[in-house]
Amino acid sequence: MTDTPLIKVEHLKVYFPITSGVLQRKSGEVRAVDDVSFEILRGKTVGLVGESGSGKTTIGRALIRLIEPTDGHIFYKGEEITRLSAKEFRPYRKKIQIIFQDPYNSLNPRLTIADIVGEALEIHFPRMTRLQRRSRVADLLAKVGLKPEHLDRYPHEFSGGQRQRIGIARALAVEPEFIVCDEPVSALDVSVQAQIVNLLQDLQEELGLTYLFIAHDLAVVEHISDFVLVMNRGKIVEAATAEEIYTHPQDDYTRKLLDAVPKL
Amino acid sequence: MTSNLFRQILQRPTGVLCAALLAVLYLIAIFAAVISPYAPSDQNLAKTYHPPTGLVWHDGRLCVRVYKLVDPTEALYRAEPDRLAPVHFWAKSAPYKLWGFIPMEHRLFGVDSAERIYLLGSDSTGRDVFSRLLYGSQVSLSIGLIGIFITTVIGVTVGGLSGYFGGPLDNVTMRLTELLMAVPDLYLIIALRAALSAYFDSGQIFLLIVGILSFIGWSGTARVIRGLTLSLRNRPFIHAAEALGQTPFVILWKHLFPNLLGYLIVTSTLSIPGYILGEAALSFLGIGIQEPSTSWGLMLSQAQDMKVFMLNFWWLLTPGLAIFVTVILFNALGDVLRDIVDPKLKTQV
Amino acid sequence: MCATPLLEVRNLAIDFGRGENATHAVKGISFTIADGETVAVVGESGSGKSVTALSLTRLLPTPPARYVGGEILFNGRNTLTLSGDELRPMRGKQIAYIFQEPGTSLNPVFTIEFQIAEAIRLHRPEVKDVRGEVVRALDLVGIRDPEKRLGDYPHQLSGGMQQRVMIAMALACHPKLLVADEPTTALDVTIQKQIMDLLRELKGRLGMSIMLITHNFGIVADIADRVVVMFRGHIVEEGKTADVLRNPQHPYTRALIDCVPRLGQKQRRLKAIDHAEIEALLKP
Numbered sequence: 095m096t097d098t099p100l101i102k103v104e105h106l107k108v109y110f111p112i113t114s115g116v117l118q119r120k121s122g123e124v125r126a127v128d129d130v131s132f133e134i135l136r137g138k139t140v141g142l143v144g145e146s147g148s149g150k151t152t153i154g155r156a157l158i159r160l161i162e163p164t165d166g167h168i169f170y171k172g173e174e175i176t177r178l179s180a181k182e183f184r185p186y187r188k189k190i191q192i193i194f195q196d197p198y199n200s201l202n203p204r205l206t207i208a209d210i211v212g213e214a215l216e217i218h219f220p221r222m223t224r225l226q227r228r229s230r231v232a233d234l235l236a237k238v239g240l241k242p243e244h245l246d247r248y249p250h251e252f253s254g255g256q257r258q259r260i261g262i263a264r265a266l267a268v269e270p271e272f273i274v275c276d277e278p279v280s281a282l283d284v285s286v287q288a289q290i291v292n293l294l295q296d297l298q299e300e301l302g303l304t305y306l307f308i309a310h311d312l313a314v315v316e317h318i319s320d321f322v323l324v325m326n327r328g329k330i331v332e333a334a335t336a337e338e339i340y341t342h343p344q345d346d347y348t349r350k351l352l353d354a355v356p357k358l
Numbered sequence: 359m360t361s362n363l364f365r366q367i368l369q370r371p372t373g374v375l376c377a378a379l380l381a382v383l384y385l386i387a388i389f390a391a392v393i394s395p396y397a398p399s400d401q402n403l404a405k406t407y408h409p410p411t412g413l414v415w416h417d418g419r420l421c422v423r424v425y426k427l428v429d430p431t432e433a434l435y436r437a438e439p440d441r442l443a444p445v446h447f448w449a450k451s452a453p454y455k456l457w458g459f460i461p462m463e464h465r466l467f468g469v470d471s472a473e474r475i476y477l478l479g480s481d482s483t484g485r486d487v488f489s490r491l492l493y494g495s496q497v498s499l500s501i502g503l504i505g506i507f508i509t510t511v512i513g514v515t516v517g518g519l520s521g522y523f524g525g526p527l528d529n530v531t532m533r534l535t536e537l538l539m540a541v542p543d544l545y546l547i548i549a550l551r552a553a554l555s556a557y558f559d560s561g562q563i564f565l566l567i568v569g570i571l572s573f574i575g576w577s578g579t580a581r582v583i584r585g586l587t588l589s590l591r592n593r594p595f596i597h598a599a600e601a602l603g604q605t606p607f608v609i610l611w612k613h614l615f616p617n618l619l620g621y622l623i624v625t626s627t628l629s630i631p632g633y634i635l636g637e638a639a640l641s642f643l644g645i646g647i648q649e650p651s652t653s654w655g656l657m658l659s660q661a662q663d664m665k666v667f668m669l670n671f672w673w674l675l676t677p678g679l680a681i682f683v684t685v686i687l688f689n690a691l692g693d694v695l696r697d698i699v700d701p702k703l704k705t706q707v
Numbered sequence: 708m709c710a711t712p713l714l715e716v717r718n719l720a721i722d723f724g725r726g727e728n729a730t731h732a733v734k735g736i737s738f739t740i741a742d743g744e745t746v747a748v749v750g751e752s753g754s755g756k757s758v759t760a761l762s763l764t765r766l767l768p769t770p771p772a773r774y775v776g777g778e779i780l781f782n783g784r785n786t787l788t789l790s791g792d793e794l795r796p797m798r799g800k801q802i803a804y805i806f807q808e809p810g811t812s813l814n815p816v817f818t819i820e821f822q823i824a825e826a827i828r829l830h831r832p833e834v835k836d837v838r839g840e841v842v843r844a845l846d847l848v849g850i851r852d853p854e855k856r857l858g859d860y861p862h863q864l865s866g867g868m869q870q871r872v873m874i875a876m877a878l879a880c881h882p883k884l885l886v887a888d889e890p891t892t893a894l895d896v897t898i899q900k901q902i903m904d905l906l907r908e909l910k911g912r913l914g915m916s917i918m919l920i921t922h923n924f925g926i927v928a929d930i931a932d933r934v935v936v937m938f939r940g941h942i943v944e945e946g947k948t949a950d951v952l953r954n955p956q957h958p959y960t961r962a963l964i965d966c967v968p969r970l971g972q973k974q975r976r977l978k979a980i981d982h983a984e985i986e987a988l989l990k991p
Contacts, residue, residue, distance in 0.1 A: 145895045146866070158601045187603030200594035204616035213612075214602045254752065264598065283751045283922040288966040288977035295976070310895040313968040317977065340971045354900040355970050356925030358952065 098172045099133035100272055100304050101157070106130045106166035108152050126152040128328035129166075134272070134321075139298065139305040141319030141336065143312050143351060149328040150308050154274040157306065158192050159183055170272075188218050191265035195277035197257035201249040207260055208245040211235070214267035234263040238293060255286035262293065272304045279314060291318055313355045316340055324348045363623065366698045367691075376691040383684060387495040391456050394489035395449075395468045395475050399650040402474060402484035407433035407671055410479045413445075420445045422475050432669060443473040479673035481660060487673055490652045491680060497653035499684065501568055501637045502630035508572035510626060513579025514618070518610050520580075521587025532584070535577035543574045551645045567646055571636050579625070583618060590614055620699035628692035631685040638681055654681050711783055712739040713883060713916050714763070718777035721758055721767070732758045734940035735777065740884065745910055745917040747927040747948070749963060750937035751980075756920050759937070760886050763918075764798045781884075800830040803877035807889040809869035813861040819845075820857035823876045830880040844875040849905055867898035871905070878909065888920045903930060925967045928952060936960045938985060959985045 108127040111120045127149045134140045144150045155161040157168060159175075168176045175186055194200035201210055211231045215222055222230070232242040238259040249257060258278060265273055275294065279287040295318065297303060309315045315322055315336075322339045324332040324347060332345040343349045367373035386393060405427070412423040421442035425435040449468030456462050469475045477488040516535075520528040547570050558566060590596065591614075599609050634654075640646030641655030642662075649656070654677035661674040721733040733755040740746045750756045761767045763779055764786060778785045781801065786794060806812045814822060823841045827834055834840050838857075845853035848871040861869055870890060877885055887906065891899035907930045910917055919931060927934055927948060934951045936944040936959065944957040955961040962985070965978040 145897055155597075160597050160600060184603050187601065190601075192598065192601045194594040194598065196594055200598055202595045202599075202613050202617070204619075205612075213599065213604065217603055261598070264602075268602065284925070284968075285751050285922070285963060285966045285980045288968070289979040291968075292976050292979055310897075311968075312896070313970050316970055317968045350897060352970065354897040356900075356923070356928065356967070358925055358928055358964065358967055358969060 099169075100136040100171060101134040101306070102167075102169040102172075103133070103153075103157075104131050104167040104169070106153065106156060106168065107164045108149070108156055108161060109164045125328045127156065127163075130325075130328075130330050132323055132330065132333060134304055134306060136271075136304055137298070137302050138320045139307050139318055141315035141322040142306060142308045142325060143310065143315045143322060144325035145310055147327075148325045150325050151276055153325075154192065154276045154306060154308050157274055158190050159186075160192075188268045189271045190274070191268060191270040191272070192274045192276060193258070193261050193265050193278045195280050197254045197261060197281060200261050201257055203249055206246050206248055207231075207235070207240075210249070210260065211264045211267055214264060218268050231263075231267070234266055235260075237266065237297070238263045239289075253286075254282055255289060258282065258286075258290050259293065262290075262297070266297070266301075269301075270303070272306075275305055275307045277308050277310070280309060280311070287314065294318065311355070312339075312351045324351065363620075363695070363698060367694060370694055370697075372690055373694040376687045376694065380684075380687050380691065383495065383687075384499060386492060387499045389456075390492035390496055391454060391465075392462070393466050394486070394492040395451075395465055395477075396486040396489040397452070397454060398485065398490045398493040398652045400485060400489070402480070405474060405476075405480055405484040406482055407665075407669070408474070408476050408480040408484065409435055409671075410673055411474070411476045412437060414442065416442055422469055422473070424473055433665075433671075443469045443475075445469055445475065478676050479671065481657075481674060482663070487657070487676060490657060491654070491677060494652040494654045494657055494677060495680065497564060497647055497651070498634055498637060498655070498681065501564070501571075502633035502688075504568050505572045505575065505633040506626045506630055508568070509576040509579050509629075510622060512572070512576040514583050514615070514622070516576070517580035517583030517585075518587050518614060518618075521584040522591055522606065522610055522614065524588075528584070531580070535580050538574060538577040541574065546570070546574065547640065548645055551640075564647060564651070567637060567640060568633075571633055575629075575632075582621075582625075586618055586621065587614055590617055624692060624696045624699050627688060627695055631688045634681060634684060634688075654678075712741045713744075713782065714740040714918075715780040716759070716777070717780070719759065719762065719779060720774075720776040721755070721762055722773045722775050723771045725770075725773070729773075731940055732772075733762070736937070736940070736942045737777075738935050738942060738945060740916050740918055742883075743910075743914050743916055744933065745919060745931050746933045746935060747919040747921060747931035748935045748937060749921055749924055749927060751922055751963075753939070754937040755940040756937050757888055760804075760888050760918060760920050763884075763886060764802050765794060766798075766804075796830070799826060799877075799882070800880050801882055802884045802886060803880060803882035804886045804888065805870070805873045805877050805890050807892050809866060809873045809893070810861065812873055813869060815861055818858050818860055819864075819872050823872070823879050826876050827879050840879065841875075844879040845872070847878060847909065848872070848875040849901075850875070865898075866894050867901060870894060870898075870902055874902075874905065874909075878913070881913070882915060884916045884918060886918045886920070889922070890919075891926065892922070899926065906930060923967065924952070924964045936963065939989070941989060943989075958988060 106127055107125070107129055109123040109125050112122040112124060113120055130153060132140065142150045142153065152161060156163045163176060166176065167174055170186060170189070175183065208228060208231050211234055212227045215227045215230060228245065232245060235242060235244060240256065240259055240263070249260070252260065278294070279290050282290060291314065294305065298305060307315060307318050316339065319336050322334060322336050323330050324339070324345060326347045332339065332343070332348045339348060340352070343352055367377055408425065411425065414421050414423060421444050423437040424441040424443055426438050428434045428436045445467055446469065447467050448464050450463060451465045451468055453461060453463050476486055478491065479487050481487055481490070516531050520531040550570055551566070554566060596609060596613055599613055637646055637653060638655030638658065641653050642659040644659060647653040647656045657677040665671065666674050717737050718735045719733055719737070720731070720735045722729045723732055724730060736759065738746070748756045748759065758767065762774065763781070774787055779787055781797070786797065820838070820841050823844055824837045827837050827840050841857065842853045845856060850856055850868065850871055864872065891902050894902065903926055906917065919927065921927060931948045934946060934948050935942055936957065938959050944951065944955065944960045951960060952964060955964060962978065962980040966980060968977055
């Protein structure tokens with residue numbers, strides 16, 4: 095293991111143009127992510143916390159190239175991946191994966207679980223036979239705590255927590271090294287939230303995964319993360335270890351987030 | 359999804375009834391040549407405006423009455439009391455080709471060639487209305503299916519691509535659809551029809567009409583599909599497929615299309631009547647199907663003649679009844695389909 | 708004084724569907740809410756808590772829902788047997804609701820003034836200055852410069868502001884009971900805190916009763932006088948909030964409290980709930 099971080103982000107900017115009029119002229123821009131830099135070490139979890147509109151989701155999307163960054167650099171194991179063409183980026187799709195917030199909309203309602211999870215295998219392991227794929231999907235389901243008999247069911251037959259498990263199985267199918275967890279527990283009951291957080295931690299231990307864990311709830315982020323980034327209005331206002339954030343918050347905004355966590 | 363839809367239709371009485379009746383209509387259209395006793399252009403100038411022939415049971419077999427022309431000026435026929443012509447089943451007839459390539463010499467039923475069987479009377483040149491109705495159904499029933507197929511293919515392709523890729527492509531295609539929607543369609547049809555008809559025979563004219571109707575029709579479908587695609591496009595499951603490195607066309611085909619299918623089936627079923635009525639209207643105006651081919655609209659246009667009303671040749675209006683029934687069946691089936699698909703449509707689109 | 712509670716639910720049972728396929732969403736539960744009291748109903752999805760809340764003024768679509776037993780006494784009148792005409796004035800005027808998704812609960816094509824004014828006109832026809840009343844309601848829920856917000860459409864407001872508008876609308880008719888069905892679940896934690904603070908303050912100021920439906924024990928501590936814990940259609944525990952939090956009697960209650968992540972107590976694992984175990988406990 096070298097000292098090169100798995101992910102390194104330098105001066106990342108994502109601006110969205112505001113257009114107006116018939117000719118769609120650019121009349122302004124929204125600075126969703128405004129000059130953000132951070133690193134993620136292999137096997138670690140970096141938490142990214144902030145309110146809706148803070149730009150935290152945009153960072154996640156930019157990392158997996160669902161959004162083109164306006165400026166800045168993203169390095170994967172020291173290699174710059176910011177300006178690769180779609181084709182050049184393809185190998186990285188196998189290494190970088192994402193888990194979404196909304197378990198109800200993140201699975202195609204017309205496909206069976208076997209098809210949803212198997213799609214990744216179809217793309218990245220084209221030589222697998224149908225049977226091999228099926229058994230691999232069954233293994234993945236077992237890994238996330240589902241049963242092989244769930245293979246031929248449709249998403250609507252599952253609860254929110256189970257769907258999130260299916261989403262995790264899909265992300266794991268390509269054997270990624272890095273997973274962007276985009277508010278994976280925000281839409282779930284607290285009790286289910288605990289199960290999913292535990293599952294993510296177990297998988298990290300077993301497979302040596304690296305996470306960027308995005309959430310608005312500092313309590314969850316503090317629990318799962320080694321290092322925490324606090325984001326407000328497109329900028330990172332505080333970056334420190336999880337303990338440091340809790341014991342010695344520096345920024346007012348961090349204090350506000352801490353204060354908002356319910357005390358029991 | 360499709361087999362599931364079919365099963366759900368079967369669970370609803372209206373659905374079963376409409377689907378079954380439509381299936382019968384289409385079977386009749388497919389086998390029109392065998393079922394009808396005469397070719398559509400088979401004239402008999404001695405028996406114009408002949409009323410429907412009576413059927414009687416005589417000596418253990420089915421017979422038709424034979425009529426005598428009493429007054430040629432009013433086309434008044436009277437049945438002759440003693441003369442009957444036996445109906446033959448699988449009767450020998452003039453050779454013809456089923457579907458244009460299977461040589462046949464028999465029809466389902468017929469009478470000896472000296473007499474005629476007119477189940478629904480005859481028209482101004484003594485052609486059998488029943489036979490023409492069956493042959494005409496081939497045009498009238500297929501025009502909707504072909505038209506819908508073309509508009510759906512173009513509409514889904516254009517709407518899906520522009521909704522998915524957005525940007526300049528979207529801009530161009532949407533302006534194009536707006537342009538097409540602004541074209542006054544009736545004038546366009548009349549103009550195109552007039553300009554091109556000299557170069558085509560009647561079969562090609564049929565295709566021309568379908569082409570014109572669907573050329574104008576796809577823009578509406580394209581716009582709706584674009585809207586649905588736009589809303590589906592931002593659903594996380596599409597992002598998930600992109601994050602896996604799936605290619606845009608597979609995403610369109612595998613993730614978007616199945617989610618549009620429910621909507622497409624319903625709207626297609628509900629817009630088929632539009633094509634049937636469109637053809638009928640064009641043929642009625644004399645700019646659609648032309649003699650000697652036949653279609654329901656064309657047959658109706660022949661019933662415009664004052665004589666039909668003055669002398670009560672009601673059988674010439676049966677194509678109107680056929681159009682009416684078909685349109686009602688499609689609309690009712692579309693309603694049933696919408697009931698089945700709608701709850702899902704609400705939550706998923 | 709507390710002879711009759713404001714709301715008394717007795718042996719309420721609600722099914723969805725009929726015959727063999729029926730699911731028993733609520734299985735004979737009883738609880739009360741006194742005047743001015745805040746009761747939190749805590750449970751996971753599928754515990755029947757939202758169904759119970761909606762049933763108070765018969766808002767559940769029937770079918771598929773069926774009220775199979777029990778009674779709901781509000782001010783001594785059984786809402787399950789009232790006619791539609793008797794029930795309608797009760798909705799909004801006596802019992803008002805706020806829901807989880809403020810974005811979908813507001814009509815996107817009307818201004819917020821129109822929507823709040825509509826509620827006032829419907830339930831308080833005696834009010835002359837409707838506009839002033841709308842301004843007062845917005846002011847009450849802590850919206851700054853309410854006059855300037857009157858013409859806004861729901862999409863111009865953030866999620867937290869939308870929820871404040873929903874609360875303003877609910878309170879504009881001075882209800883006796885406010886049913887808050889997961890009012891903060893869809894919101895950021897910071898906004899969640901603001902909304903809960905607002906509810907706590909309003910409860911003190913207006914003296915109404917609140918029924919708070921939630922899955923998160925974390926948010927009940929500050930606001931609820933009593934807690935009702937539901938699991939699969941049953942009430943498994945009921946008691947004063949402080950008592951329940953300090954000394955939960957039922958293992959399910961304990962599990963629900965334990966699974967809330969806490970700051971600064973970095974346990975190795977969060978405690979998840981073993982549903983099979985709890986299910987087994989419920990079997991007689």
